[in-house]
Amino acid sequence: MQELGIPFWALLIIAFALVMLFTDIGKAYTFSEMRLEITCQGVPAVGAVVKRRIRWQKELTDEFTADSSGVVVLPQVRERSIMQFTPSEFVASQVLVVQFSNQEFKIWINAKRRPQNNSELDGNPMTMKCELSDEQRLVTDFRNSFLTNCTWK
Template identity: 35%
Template sequence: MSNSRILHIVVLSLSLMASGVFGMSLTDAGKVCLFSGISGVITLDGEPVANARVVRKADRDGEKQDETTTDEQGHFSLPPMFERTIAKYLPQEFAASQDITVFHGDQSYSIWRGVKRKPEENTESRGKPLVVACELHAEEKMIKVNNSPIISLCTWDVEPDPIEKVF
């Protein structure tokens, strides 16, 4: 094969890639939200939990993790967690596992476990900011929001999906 033919194939391939016909580079790809920004208050027996470590994990194509510490009033805040992807251009179901654990004293408390099934931000709260109140001694509850199951010690302003009856 001649050098000019090879050069022609390379230029054609690069042109197709740049136009999106052949594929899309990661830098041009969209972002999906693995875990929406979340803020709130953590309490233990109704009292604010100060200086607790709040560790958040999300996993879709590889685990991502961040953390923060509660202030003196038990408040915490974590920004949205995004992942760059070309998956939105491929037919596949979106699913990201979510987990938040609070470390206070010598105890750990799983306050949020779920599977996010929509790539948009704030689907855990139907489009509203995700602001929670988490009582560490509360009973775990499981709800579904936008067909995403969430097991949590937290409450927030959201209308759960209707309960499906199985006959």
């Protein structure tokens, strides 16, 4: 390829970039799919707004509204980075805040330490029941610790 003026190492970089572009190589789950059943005083929190903030390489924010049963599903978030190929520590900050009845409730504060799907609960699906009036507690049942007022099935 020298006759084209492109060095071999440049072709390798281009090939690697194309493979990353068209495959899932290098993608990390910065937030696994989460199904929340939100209640307040035992009653479904209809219309509750869930604000999600994820911080890994950059900050991502989005929001969702609970349905008529107080249920909301947060889709998984995957981000790509060359860091997945280096010996570096993976840490993605996760925060969920619920706005309901003119109040704000932090229901999930986590530092996700592994890039695999559902690693937040050590591989278990994230199907949660969150009572807004419950106090936050520190959970240490899994490979990482987090603050929440939710329980899981």
